[in-house]
Amino acid sequence: MAPHTGLVNTGLIDTEPAVRVRDLDRRFGERSVLSGLNLTIGRGEFVALLGQSGSGKSTLLRALAGLDHDVTGEGGIEVPGKLSVVFQDARLLPWLRVLDNVVLGLRDARAHGTRALAEVGLAGREKAWPNELSGGEQQRVALARSLVREPELLLADEPFGALDALTRAKMHVLLRNLCEAHHPAVLLVTHDVDEAITLADRILVLHKGHVAVEQTVDADITPARRAEIRARLLTALDGDTA
Numbered sequence: 001m002a003p004h005t006g007l008v009n010t011g012l013i014d015t016e017p018a019v020r021v022r023d024l025d026r027r028f029g030e031r032s033v034l035s036g037l038n039l040t041i042g043r044g045e046f047v048a049l050l051g052q053s054g055s056g057k058s059t060l061l062r063a064l065a066g067l068d069h070d071v072t073g074e075g076g077i078e079v080p081g082k083l084s085v086v087f088q089d090a091r092l093l094p095w096l097r098v099l100d101n102v103v104l105g106l107r108d109a110r111a112h113g114t115r116a117l118a119e120v121g122l123a124g125r126e127k128a129w130p131n132e133l134s135g136g137e138q139q140r141v142a143l144a145r146s147l148v149r150e151p152e153l154l155l156a157d158e159p160f161g162a163l164d165a166l167t168r169a170k171m172h173v174l175l176r177n178l179c180e181a182h183h184p185a186v187l188l189v190t191h192d193v194d195e196a197i198t199l200a201d202r203i204l205v206l207h208k209g210h211v212a213v214e215q216t217v218d219a220d221i222t223p224a225r226r227a228e229i230r231a232r233l234l235t236a237l238d239g240d241t242a
């Protein structure tokens with residue numbers, strides 16, 4: 001997906017990136033998890049973040065979401081627009097019906113919420129309780145809840161990690177379609193190299209606290225090029241940045 005430049009529905013300056021992080025550090029006691037990390041995500045750009053377990057992906061996402069006040073760094077974190085976060089589990093409130101979960105905290109948003117549910121394929125399920133939905137359907141509700149807030153930045157922490165392969169593949173198609181309709185910038189944390197190549201415009205590999213490898217992905221990627229990128233990313237995940 002090409003980075004989108006003509007955003008409507010936002011007060012942001014078009015040339016401003018969705019995220020800019022400069023020289024970010026995060027320590028837990030003696031342990032340095034993020035160190036001198038730099039990152040810029042353009043408006044409407046879809047970026048996937050790979051890294052070994054424990055490399056700091058969720059730590060970075062939490063920092064970008066403003067959920068971690070103990071990060072340090074010279075330039076800090078700039079997220080000029082609205083952001084939404086989607087986690088591995090949908091985190092729906094079980095005592096609220098689906099539509100009420102989607103519009104929670106928003107005023108006069110029921111029509112908008114109903115439209116968002118239709119967009120994620122859940123028309124007619126507005127009055128269902130979360131526990132009446134499958135895991136994939138609950139994740140769709142979580143996406144609708146994000147959409148209805150019209151974020152310029154969507155942070156997604158392994159949103160499809162708990163889903164079976166077929167449901168995950170369907171969610172890939174859905175997410176791409178939603179991005180083409182709404183143009184948020186996305187930072188998707190994933191363990192899945194193929195998911196990253198399928199979805200992202202650009203893939204980053206986090207290693208030793210910073211972005212060690214960056215790989216752009218063409219929209220019309222050939223199978224041979226895909227295999228080449230896959231090999232490079234797998235090597236990078238092992239810590240070799242050749």
Ligand SMILES: Nc1ncnc2c1ncn2[C@@H]1O[C@H](COP(=O)(O)OP(=O)(O)OP(=O)(O)O)[C@@H](O)[C@H]1O
Pocket residue numbers: 028033051052053054055056057058059060
């Ligand atoms: N609140 C905390 N206190 C102490 N250490 C923490 C805390 N949060 C994260 N860490 C440590 O920071 C490191 C990075 O954790 P993080 O969850 O960001 O990794 P990750 O790349 O998302 O891993 P995974 O792919 O397994 O989810 C880990 O070593 C973890 O133990």
